[in-house]
Amino acid sequence: MPGPLTEERLDYELRGLQGWAYADGRIMREFTFADGVGARAFASAAGELIGAHPAELEVSVDPGLVRVALCSAGDGVTHDDIEVAHRLDALVGKT
Numbered sequence: 001m002p003g004p005l006t007e008e009r010l011d012y013e014l015r016g017l018q019g020w021a022y023a024d025g026r027i028m029r030e031f032t033f034a035d036g037v038g039a040r041a042f043a044s045a046a047g048e049l050i051g052a053h054p055a056e057l058e059v060s061v062d063p064g065l066v067r068v069a070l071c072s073a074g075d076g077v078t079h080d081d082i083e084v085a086h087r088l089d090a091l092v093g094k095t
Contacts, residue, residue, distance in 0.1 A: 002078060002079060003078065004072070004076030004077055004078055005076070005078060005079065005082075010022060010077055013079075013082045014027070017029075017082070017085050017086065017089065018089075019089075020085055022077065024069075025071055025076050025077070026058075026069045026070060026071040026077065027069070027070050027071065027081060027082075027085055028067070028068065028069045028070070029067075029068050029085070029088075030065060030066070030067050030068075031065070031066045031067075031068065031088075031092060032064060032065055033064050033066070034064065035063065035064055036061075036062075036063040036064060038064070039061050039062070039063065039064055039065060040061060042091060042092070043059050043061045043066050045091050046059060046066070046068065046088055046091065047059065049084070049087055049088065049091065050070075050084060053080060053084050056069075056070070056071055056072070057069070057070055058070075070084060070085060070088075
């Protein structure tokens with residue numbers, strides 16, 4: 001797997017990800033849902049999606065809100081993390 005993205009490349013990639021931001025060595029986003037059922041379904045689907053990806057995924061679930069933080073273990077944010085972020089975005093509306 002390639003190494004972490006440069007700051008310039010990360011800034012470029014984040015422009016293509018609505019709602020995602022970089023902080024503390026990770027990319028993060030909050031997803032909102034009509035209720036806790038939708039939030040839990042999304043969190044579960046996100047966990048399944050991330051299963052094969054060598055990344056650290058932090059998920060926090062509150063009623064109607066899921067906070068996600070993602071980075072490759074110890075390496076910072078990589079292109080693979082950006083791909084996972086796109087896939088997480090695609091999950092919205094499918095759960």
